[in-house]
Every structure is written in C-alpha cells, then in structure tokens.
Amino acid sequence: MSYDAVIVGSGPNGLSAAIAIAREGFKVLVIEAKDTLGGGCRSGELTLPGFTHDICSAIHPLALTSPFFQTLPLKEHGLEWVYPAASLAHPLDDGSAVIAEYCAGDVLKGVEATAAGLGPDAAAYRGLFAPLVEKWGRLADDLLGPLPFPPKNLFLMTRFGLGAIWPARTLASTLFRGQRARALFAGMAGHSILRLEQTISAAFGLVINASAHAVGWPFAKGGSQRIVEALAGHLRSLGGEIETGHEVKSLSELPPARAVLCDVTPRQLVQLAGDRLPAGYRRQLENYRYGPGVCKVDFALSGPIPWRSAECARAATVHLGGTFDEIAASEGAVWRGEHPERPYVLLAQHTLFDDTRAPHGQHTAWAYCHVPNGSTRDVSANIEAQIERFAPGFRDLILARSVRTAAAIERYNPNYVGGDINGGTQDILQLYSRPALHFPHYATPVKGLYICSSSTPPGGGVHGMCGYFAALTALADMHRA
Numbered sequence: 001m002s003y004d005a006v007i008v009g010s011g012p013n014g015l016s017a018a019i020a021i022a023r024e025g026f027k028v029l030v031i032e033a034k035d036t037l038g039g040g041c042r043s044g045e046l047t048l049p050g051f052t053h054d055i056c057s058a059i060h061p062l063a064l065t066s067p068f069f070q071t072l073p074l075k076e077h078g079l080e081w082v083y084p085a086a087s088l089a090h091p092l093d094d095g096s097a098v099i100a101e102y103c104a105g106d107v108l109k110g111v112e113a114t115a116a117g118l119g120p121d122a123a124a125y126r127g128l129f130a131p132l133v134e135k136w137g138r139l140a141d142d143l144l145g146p147l148p149f150p151p152k153n154l155f156l157m158t159r160f161g162l163g164a165i166w167p168a169r170t171l172a173s174t175l176f177r178g179q180r181a182r183a184l185f186a187g188m189a190g191h192s193i194l195r196l197e198q199t200i201s202a203a204f205g206l207v208i209n210a211s212a213h214a215v216g217w218p219f220a221k222g223g224s225q226r227i228v229e230a231l232a233g234h235l236r237s238l239g240g241e242i243e244t245g246h247e248v249k250s251l252s253e254l255p256p257a258r259a260v261l262c263d264v265t266p267r268q269l270v271q272l273a274g275d276r277l278p279a280g281y282r283r284q285l286e287n288y289r290y291g292p293g294v295c296k297v298d299f300a301l302s303g304p305i306p307w308r309s310a311e312c313a314r315a316a317t318v319h320l321g322g323t324f325d326e327i328a329a330s331e332g333a334v335w336r337g338e339h340p341e342r343p344y345v346l347l348a349q350h351t352l353f354d355d356t357r358a359p360h361g362q363h364t365a366w367a368y369c370h371v372p373n374g375s376t377r378d379v380s381a382n383i384e385a386q387i388e389r390f391a392p393g394f395r396d397l398i399l400a401r402s403v404r405t406a407a408a409i410e411r412y413n414p415n416y417v418g419g420d421i422n423g424g425t426q427d428i429l430q431l432y433s434r435p436a437l438h439f440p441h442y443a444t445p446v447k448g449l450y451i452c453s454s455s456t457p458p459g460g461g462v463h464g465m466c467g468y469f470a471a472l473t474a475l476a477d478m479h480r481a
Contacts, residue, residue, distance in 0.1 A: 002256040003029045005474065008248050008272070009263030009453070011039020011415070015231040016068055016464030017261045017452040020471035022238040026478070029255065030240065033247035036225075037232050039263065040413060040421065041462055043223030046402035047300035051364055052357040053402070054224045056413065056421065057462050058348040058366045059317050061087075061211040063227065064218060065140045066463035077233030080221040082316075084353050087212035089307075089315040090187050091390040093322060097309035098184045100209065102216035107133050110213040114184075121181035128175060129210055131159060136214035143207060144465045146441055146457040147432040164203035168192075171202040172324055179323055185209065186327040187319030190344050193291050193370055193422060195335050196328040200428045217317050219348070222356050227462060248272065251449070258481070259474040261450045263467065265290075265415050265423055266435045269444075269451055278445045284436035288455070291426075292334045293406025293419020296368035297380045300399040304363050305349055307391045316353055320345040320386045334370045339379055343369035345386045362399070373418035375406040415453060423454030432457055442470035443477070450474050 004026035007018045014030060015037070022028040036042060040056035047053065063069055064081065087110075088100035098117060103109040111130050115122040132139060138153045139160060151157035163171055168189035172182045189196055189205030211217070220226040232242060251272050254260060262269055266285035270277065277285070304313065312318055321327040321344035330340040351363040358364050367383050380403045387394045404412065406419025415423065424434055434441065435455045442450050452470030454460045 003027045004257065004478065005029075005259040005261060006031065006254050006257040007261045007263065007452070008254070009039060009415070010037040010228065010232070010242065010244075011263050011453070012041050012228060012231065012462045012464045013452050013454060013467030014039065014261070014263030015228060015235060016467035017263070017471040018240050019072065019231065019235050019238065020068070020468050021259075021475060022235060022240040024475060028235070028240040030235070030242045031246050031248055031254070032242065032244045035245045037242065037244065038225055038228040039415065041224045041228045043225035046298045047400040050359045051300045051362070052223045053298040053364055054348070054366055057224055058350070059217050059219050060224070060227070060462050061208070061215055061217045062144070062461040062463040064215040065136065065144070065211060066465060067141055067144060068464050068468040072231070072234055074227075074230040074234065077230035079226050079230035081218040082221045082353050083216050083218045084316040085314040087217040087315060088187075088317045088319065089309070089312040090184050090319045091307060091309050091312055092180070092183065095308045097311045098180050099311055099314065100184065100212040102213060104216070107136070107214050114213070118181045119178050121176045121178045124175045125181055128163065129213060132206065132210040133213045136210060139210075144458045144463060145469055160206065164206055165200055166202045167198055168196040168201040168205050169324070169328060171205070182324035183322065183327070186324040187321060187344070190319070190321070190327055190331060192426065193331075194427060195332050197332070198427060200431065219316060219350060219354070221354050224462070231464075250274065251276065257448070258478055259448050259450065261452045261467075261470055261474060263415075263453045264451070265417055265453055265455045267417055268414055273446065273449065276446050281436060281438060281445050284438070288435055289425045289430060290373055290417045290420040291422060291424065292370045293373050293375055293409065293416070294368040294421055295371045295375065295377070295379045295383070295406055295419070296404045296409065297383050298402040299365040299367070300358070300401070301363040301365060301397040302399055303361070303397050304352060305365060305387070305391045305397070306393045309390075312390070313352060316348055316350055318347045318349065320347060320390060331370060334372055337372045339371055339375065339377055339382070341382060342386060343379065343382050345369045345383050347387065371406050371419065373406065373420060374410070375419065378403050378405055422460035426459050431459065434459065440473045442473040448477070
C-alpha cells in the first residue's frame with residue numbers, strides 16, 4: 001500500500017505533522033516503534049499501582065500558546081487542562097517563596113501580583129514583563145517557528161530581542177537589585193540548559209516567565225499521555241492511520257510515499273537514511289551538538305510535600321536551587337562535566353490539583369536535574385536533599401521511587417541523545433540553524449525526505465510547531481509536484 005506521507009515517530013511533532021498533512025486531504029501513516037504513542041509525552045505507573053507519573057514532559061505552557069494546537073479540537077478528543085492557582089513557586093532558604101502568578105482574564109494582574117513580592121525590583125519586573133505578556137499572542141507567533149525575517153511584529157520582536165540576546169546573568173544583574181527577582185529569573189533561564197553566563201540564555205527566561213503570566217503553566221488531567229491521545233484521536237478522525245510496535249531501522253523498509261517526515265534527531269536520521277544523504281549534509285548532521293542530559297526521579301508519596309513555605313502548595317511547578325549564584329554554579333558545573341552537589345531541580349506536584357493520578361490522600365512528585373550528557377550516575381540522593389532542604393520531612397513521605405539516569409532516558413527514547421531533552425543544544429549557533437545550514441530547515445537534500453523533530457526550529461517543548469512547519473514544507477513540495 002502507498003501513502004502520500006509517512007511519518008516516523010509519534011511524539012507531539014510527528015502527530016502534528018501528520019494532522020497538518022491529513023487535513024489537506026492526503027493519505028497519511030504514522031509509524032511508532034513502541035507499543036504506545038507519545039515520544040516525550042507519555043505517562044505510566046512507574047512506582048506503585050494507582051500512581052500515574054509523567055515519564056518525560058509534565059507541565060505544558062507552550063501547548064496552550066501553540067498557534068497550531070489552538071486550531072485543533074483536542075477537547076473533543078478527551079484533553080482537559082488543569083490550571084494550578086499559581087504558575088510557579090521558587091522557595092528560598094529564609095522560609096519564604098517567590099510566586100509567579102497567573103490571573104485568568106487579567107494577565108497583567110498576574111504580573112502586578114508577582115512584582116509586589118519583589119520589593120525594590122517591582123517596577124523593573126513590571127517594566128520588563130508587562131509589555132511581553134500584554135502582546136503574548138502576537139509574540140508567540142514569531143517565537144514559535146523558524147526565525148522570521150522580517151518579523152510579523154517588528155517592534156515587539158525588537159523589544160524582546162534587546163533583552164533576549166544577553167546572558168541571563170547580565171540581564172538579571174543589570175535590571176534587578178534584590179535576590180528574590182534574580183532567583184526567580186535564574187530558575188526560569190535554567191530551562192535553557194545553558195550556562196547562565198552564555199549568550200541568549202536570557203531569552204529562555206523571558207519566554208518561560210512571560211508564558212507563566214500570559215497563559216499559565218497548566219498540565220493535562222490524567223497525565224501527559226492524554227495530549228498525544230487527543231492528537232491521535234483527531235488524526236484518526238481525519239482518516240490518518242497509526243501503526244505501533246514497528247521500529248523503523250532504515251527508510252528502505254517504509255511503504256511507498258511521496259513524503260517521509262522523521263520525528264527524530266540528526267543522529268537517528270543519519271542511521272535511517274544512510275548513504276542516501278549527500279556527504280556535506282551528512283557531515284553537518286554528524287557534527288550536530290547535543291547538550292547536558294537529565295537525571296529524573298518519580299516519587300509515590302503518602303502525603304503532600306511539606307513545604308516550609310505554604311505558598312509552594314499553590315503551584316504545580318517548583319524550582320529548587322536557592323539564589324541566582326547557586327543556580328548558575330550548578331548549571332556551569334554540568335557544562336564542565338561535573339555533577340553538582342546542590343543541583344538546580346525542577347519539580348512538579350500534579351496531585352495537589354489532579355486527584356486522578358494517585359490513590360485518595362496520596363500524591364506523586366516528578367523531579368529532575370541537569371547532568372553531563374550521557375551520565376550513568378544516579379543523583380537522586382542530591383535531588384532528594386534539595387527537596388528536603390525546602391520541605392523538611394519530605395523523605396518520610398516516600399513510599400517508592402523510580403530513577404532514570406541520563407543514559408537510561410536515552411535508552412527509553414533514542415531522541416533524547418545522552419539524556420538531552422531539548423533535541424540538541426539551543427545556543428546562539430544552533431537555535432535557528434538547527435539541524436543544519438540547509439533551507440528550509442525541515443527539508444533535506446533528498447527529495448521527499450524531511451525532519452520534523454525538536455531538532456528543528458523552534459526547538460524543544462510540547463507545542464507541535466516543529467512538526468507543523470515541516471508539514472508545511474512537505475505540503476508545498478507536494479502541491480508543486
């Protein structure tokens with residue numbers, strides 16, 4: 001049987017590419033190696049029966065702001081978003097916490113409420129984020145895609161770019177005088193998995209922080225798996241086909257198709273395509289750079305995390321790392337190939353807001369820290385120590401834990417090379433040039449072969465935009481043909 005398009009991989013980007021092509025009336029097949037769909041968007045019982053854990057991604061602000069997802073009837077296919085009372089909590093050693101607020105219906109009120117807790121930096125925080133939050137929808141249109149030239153919103157992007165180009169340390173130390181605002185921004189910028197002294201690390205802090213106010217940091221009720229199940233349900237409603245349990249080892253084993261879109265990173269594309277890739281392009285893919293990995297721990301708990309600051313219970317997402325300097329030191333150590341004793345930890349506590357994920361009265365916690373790429377070290381004790389530091393008595397609540405080192409994460413999902421969850425380093429040299437200096441980014445020199453993973457712009461995150469833009473590229477070629 002032949003198809004108009006075959007998509008290899010069923011992560012959010014692969015499914016988005018399939019949907020974008022199928023809704024144009026073309027015949028589409030998605031092939032997934034595992035028995036379940038999802039890529040980096042899966043859930044399962046990792047610890048004890050009745051405890052649902054997100055295996056990879058857990059909180060999804062970019063899904064809510066994705067221009068492509070906004071066009072899809074995902075609610076009709078069972079997807080329900082849960083909004084915590086606040087987007088983020090960042091506890092400090094004095095027993096207080098900085099809270100990033102989200103106020104539905106009045107997003108600037110969230111900016112104001114957050115600024116009110118920043119003391120001498122209230123005005124600077126308001127001046128930095130209010131314009132970005134107020135125009136977030138227009139800004140996201142330019143940010144969540146290939147580098148726009150010229151931008152649709154030139155003045156807004158220029159304003160964003162003047163701050164985004166800087167290292168996070170430079171921006172924070174220039175704009176903020178107090179430790180609370182600097183710590184909050186360090187945690188946000190830490191999502192870049194870059195050194196905070198590195199150019200454009202501030203960009204990630206601006207985007208993540210602005211989204212906390214503009215759309216909140218929601219998650220899928222029942223588990224991240226529900227997102228891909230909704231995408232798959234919509235694809236099937238369009239006539240698309242899905243085949244699971246089929247690991248593709250070579251493009252030659254695929255059924256005939258006018259277009260093949262691969263939701264894989266450059267390393268896997270080289271393995272799949274072999275000598276079909278021209279030597280120069282292949283060398284670029286082989287030289288593609290991957291960043292630090294993560295070590296992740298899932299906990300089954302007998303009760304809610306006993307935060308020293310009660311405010312932390314208002315947010316599903318908590319950044320653990322203390323001051324700006326401490327978080328910067330942790331991220332810098334990882335880039336030197338070290339495992340920091342006090343790592344910057346990202347934690348999610350879904351069950352405070354979603355009681356479908358654990359037995360009555362019990363809870364889950366999802367946490368990871370950055371480690372050197374390919375690390376085989378179990379640093380769960382360091383992660384637990386950071387949680388205990390801000391929530392004394394946490395260890396007494398642990399019923400069971402599941403640990404995945406960076407190497408184990410790659411074994412689970414080969415797209416996470418060395419445990420890199422962003423599909424490759426997103427520094428200034430590789431943010432918009434990924435995966436190679438070839439245009440459009442999503443096409444390869446091989447006719448009919450495309451790459452649609454997070455190794456293309458705009459990069460990592462559950463938003464489907466990499467798959468969507470790859471599909472547009474393929475559709476343009478198909479229509480011309």
